[in-house]
Amino acid sequence: MDLTNIFFAISGLWLLIITIILLRTLSHYNHLTADVSKKDLVSALNHLISVSSQNTDDLKSLTAKFEKDCLADKSHFQRLGFRRYNPFTDTGGDQSFSAAFLDDNGNGIMISSLHSRENTRLYAKKVEKGKVLTQALSKEEQEVINEALK
Helix, strand or coil: CCHHHHHHHHHHHHHHHHHHHHHHHHHHHHHHCCCCCCCCHHHHHHHHHHHHHHHHHHHHHHHHHHHHHHHHHCCCCCEEEEEEECCCCCCCCCCEEEEEEECCCCCEEEEEEEECCCCEEEEEEEEECCECCCCCCCHHHHHHHHHHHC
């Protein structure tokens, strides 16, 4: 092979590499300026800055909504305590029960059903921060609240 042929081969390869780089650069530039009416670098950058600013505002709005929803979720019932038991010696089986339905702050309700031979009574008690302030709790009811708070 002659030195001239080697030079033309290297020059041709170099021309091919430069052409590929130029085409990729033009493709990238056209992609950047696709939504810009006047295709120059300054308007393309201004467009990207405005889109980025809008995305930042949207992200802040979504973050605020997410934090608000997380706080609201703490007030939904999400803790449960339940126990069946026999409070009376004259009845068979664990027919009575206590159930506590509490939110993340320990607020909610306690429902107890006491079953005896003559009747069944149902009681509801308001629970605030894991405690019932206005009424006395049985040992089983306190255990159910403790179970729900775990």
